[in-house]
Amino acid sequence: MSILLKNVIRPEIFELSAYHVPPAKGMIKLDAMENPYPLSLTLREEIAQLAENATINRYPDPTASVLKNILRKTLSVPDDMSILLGNGSDEIIQMIALAAAKPGAVLLGLDPGFAMFRIIATFSGMSYVGVPLNEDFSLNLEATLTAINRYQPSIIFLAYPNNPTGNLFDMQSIHQIIQEAPGIVIIDEAYHAFAGVSFMDQLAQFPNLLLMRTLSKLGLAGLRLGLLIGRSEWLEQFEKLRLPYNIGVMTQLIAEKVLQHYDDLLKQTTVIKTERSKLLSELSDLSGITTFPSEANFILFRTKRASEVYTELKQKGVLIKNLDGTNPLLKDCLRVTVGTPHENAQFYYALSQILENKNF
Numbered sequence: 001m002s003i004l005l006k007n008v009i010r011p012e013i014f015e016l017s018a019y020h021v022p023p024a025k026g027m028i029k030l031d032a033m034e035n036p037y038p039l040s041l042t043l044r045e046e047i048a049q050l051a052e053n054a055t056i057n058r059y060p061d062p063t064a065s066v067l068k069n070i071l072r073k074t075l076s077v078p079d080d081m082s083i084l085l086g087n088g089s090d091e092i093i094q095m096i097a098l099a100a101a102k103p104g105a106v107l108l109g110l111d112p113g114f115a116m117f118r119i120i121a122t123f124s125g126m127s128y129v130g131v132p133l134n135e136d137f138s139l140n141l142e143a144t145l146t147a148i149n150r151y152q153p154s155i156i157f158l159a160y161p162n163n164p165t166g167n168l169f170d171m172q173s174i175h176q177i178i179q180e181a182p183g184i185v186i187i188d189e190a191y192h193a194f195a196g197v198s199f200m201d202q203l204a205q206f207p208n209l210l211l212m213r214t215l216s217k218l219g220l221a222g223l224r225l226g227l228l229i230g231r232s233e234w235l236e237q238f239e240k241l242r243l244p245y246n247i248g249v250m251t252q253l254i255a256e257k258v259l260q261h262y263d264d265l266l267k268q269t270t271v272i273k274t275e276r277s278k279l280l281s282e283l284s285d286l287s288g289i290t291t292f293p294s295e296a297n298f299i300l301f302r303t304k305r306a307s308e309v310y311t312e313l314k315q316k317g318v319l320i321k322n323l324d325g326t327n328p329l330l331k332d333c334l335r336v337t338v339g340t341p342h343e344n345a346q347f348y349y350a351l352s353q354i355l356e357n358k359n360f
Contacts, residue, residue: 110169
């Protein structure tokens with residue numbers, strides 16, 4: 001490593017690993033919690049017409065006012081709450097962390113949890129504290145409250161349902177965390193559509209509560225659109241860190257159009273939930289597999305020599321997520337996204353063959 005490089009780059013950046021996205025060309029792609037279903041042909045034709053007439057020679061509406069109004073109506077955002085849009089939820093997490101990164105400031109999360117909470121805290125200059133979950137991936141309330149009292153975090157992120165475990169934490173425990181928190185608590189509801197429960201109607205109850213949503217899991221992952229919902233006194237400050245024109249012309253136009261057909265997305269969600277139940281049942285019946293309950297669009301499971309199983313699945317053309325080694329609680333754990341019936345069947349068949357050959 002050159003002296004020049006060491007003189008320029010912060011030491012904590014050297015210790016980070018870039019977020020890895022494995023190549024998926026030619027694979028059955030079940031690693032990224034995407035909706036496997038395309039938009040309807042009619043809707044795609046309407047989007048094509050939008051693209052033909054889009055004024056991409058001009059900058060987009062900097063406030064995305066039309067899109068925000070549609071999101072407010074579609075997602076039942078309370079009238080007294082504001083909306084901030086980001087290029088995916090990641091950008092919103094970054095805005096919040098940058099705004100709160102005072103010297104010595106702490107961002108607290110639960111481990112295992114969404115990897116970007118830790119990564120963004122680090123490169124924003126905050127200290128990250130991860131509170132381990134219980135062995136069954138439930139929230140350890142006592143340990144969390146102890147950590148809050150000790151570290152006095154400016155920011156607490158809680159995913160509901162949690163990623164990568166798929167479970168919902170006890171709501172009363174979350175209420176207690178919000179009440180004990182010295183700073184803000186952001187509930188990440190990226191998988192809300194698959195769980196059917198939300199903190200949306202509780203935003204007015206807690207002055208330090210904010211809510212994150214994304215359209216990525218609903219079938220619009222390619223648009224990279226996330227939103228933060230909360231009191232204007234908070235969002236006005238985070239807005240100062242939003243880069244100009246962060247939501248492009250095509251993202252605004254397509255999201256506006258698709259949200260007019262929101263029921264179509266919810267129908268796909270219903271199909272995915274049905275497939276989730278079926279796949280969970282099938283996996284639970286396999287010898288050598290331990291599954292965990294999921295309220296998201298993925299299933300976490302444990303098997304012996306998980307990394308070997310992951311590699312052999314790739315060799316058979318099936319890409320899932322290898323979590324073995326990422327956290328002590330995730331030893332021998334793999335995560336599979338719920339795909340189409342055909343994709344799920346291909347995954348199940350490949351996994352069954354591998355387990356049979358290993359005599360698990």
